[in-house]
Amino acid sequence: YRDLAAAAARSANCTWAELEAMRAASPTRSRPGADVDELTAWMQRKHPSALSKFEQIASASKGKKIVMFLDYDGTLSPIVANPDAAYMSDAMREAVRDVAKHFPTAIVSGRCRDKVHNFVGLSELYYAGSHGMDIKGPGSNNLQPESVLCQPASEFLPMIDEVYKVLVEKTKSTPGAKVENNKFCLSVHFRCVDEKRWNFLAEQVKAVIKDFPMLKLTQGRKVFELRPSIMWDKGKALEFLLESLGFASCSDVLPVYIGDDRTDEDAFKVLRKRGQGVGILVSKCAKETSASYSLQDPAEVMEFLLRLVEWKRRSSTAAPPMVRPRV
Numbered sequence: 001y002r003d004l005a006a007a008a009a010r011s012a013n014c015t016w017a018e019l020e021a022m023r024a025a026s027p028t029r030s031r032p033g034a035d036v037d038e039l040t041a042w043m044q045r046k047h048p049s050a051l052s053k054f055e056q057i058a059s060a061s062k063g064k065k066i067v068m069f070l071d072y073d074g075t076l077s078p079i080v081a082n083p084d085a086a087y088m089s090d091a092m093r094e095a096v097r098d099v100a101k102h103f104p105t106a107i108v109s110g111r112c113r114d115k116v117h118n119f120v121g122l123s124e125l126y127y128a129g130s131h132g133m134d135i136k137g138p139g140s141n142n143l144q145p146e147s148v149l150c151q152p153a154s155e156f157l158p159m160i161d162e163v164y165k166v167l168v169e170k171t172k173s174t175p176g177a178k179v180e181n182n183k184f185c186l187s188v189h190f191r192c193v194d195e196k197r198w199n200f201l202a203e204q205v206k207a208v209i210k211d212f213p214m215l216k217l218t219q220g221r222k223v224f225e226l227r228p229s230i231m232w233d234k235g236k237a238l239e240f241l242l243e244s245l246g247f248a249s250c251s252d253v254l255p256v257y258i259g260d261d262r263t264d265e266d267a268f269k270v271l272r273k274r275g276q277g278v279g280i281l282v283s284k285c286a287k288e289t290s291a292s293y294s295l296q297d298p299a300e301v302m303e304f305l306l307r308l309v310e311w312k313r314r315s316s317t318a319a320p321p322m323v324r325p326r327v
């Protein structure tokens with residue numbers, strides 16, 4: 001099967017690795033038990049649950065300031081077929097609101113910043129949209145106009161708009177394909193495309209990008225992502241935000257980053273490189289990752305956030321240690 005598929009992939013001008021990557025973004029479960037065994041082994045060996053290791057994470061944060069970074073799709077909201085209907089629950093919103101009362105909190109998403117802000121609906125957060133290429137701090141209102149903190153790819157805006165139109169035109173013959181304009185980057189969704197047409201769609205996207213060598217192509221969860229080839233990603237956004245918050249070279253900060261996608265790996269790698277912080281991958285299956293811990297789905301993410309808030313409340317209201325009077 002593999003040889004045949006590889007031959008088919010070659011003749012379709014799409015490499016085996018690419019085809020595998022597309023399938024990996026949408027695993028099909030042949031024997032449910034096998035997935036569970038693999039997941040259990042993966043968690044035990046390498047990426048334990050952030051819930052079962054909660055005490056370990058909490059004690060690592062003693063004397064340190066937690067800064068929370070949260071991806072949106074697949075982390076705060078469940079993955080759904082229609083990207084425009086990826087709502088987060090009110091309960092999750094409350095959990096994020098509570099987290100932000102105790103720790104500086106940022107949403108780091110591939111989506112357009114305004115769109116993800118509308119989904120989350122909390123003005124007290126930092127938002128890094130377009131995979132970190134559009135960062136804004138909290139607190140803007142009518143009296144205080146928006147203060148954009150960082151837009152390293154602004155010169156690409158006209159090009160992105162042009163490529164968006166070309167992609168919409170090119171992909172309209174593929175049923176189920178959807179192009180999403182994320183301002184500084186674009187998404188071509190294939191979640192609703194028949195698997196037999198994935199290669200063709202990939203070839204169409206690659207043909208478009210050939211005319212725009214300043215853009216690069218990456219892949220997320222059943223989505224092709226086109227973005228400017230600049231040295232900027234979610235990892236750089238994390239570093240930028242830490243610096244803006246005054247934690248550039250502090251040892252008393254503990255960044256916690258929770259995400260489910262390949263693009264979140266850039267942030268996990270930054271945490272590894274700094275030797276500081278907690279990377280948590282949201283996944284129901286074993287994956288290669290630079291994160292240290294795992295959570296299975298947004299429901300577990302919410303449980304983790306609630307526990308963190310509860311732990312923080314308890315530790316800040318705990319009675320101070322008794323001081324014995326000197327005699």
Ligand SMILES: O=P(O)(O)OC[C@H]1O[C@H](O[C@H]2O[C@H](CO)[C@@H](O)[C@H](O)[C@H]2O)[C@H](O)[C@@H](O)[C@@H]1O
Pocket residue numbers: 071072073074078079080081082083084086108109110111180182187189191220221222223225261263
């Ligand atoms: O960085 P993120 O916040 O995780 O954004 C990454 C992409 O997420 C969205 O697509 C994904 O979620 C959709 C809704 O559940 C789903 O339909 C799609 O298949 C997923 O790839 C978003 O629509 C993209 O623009 C983001 O780049």
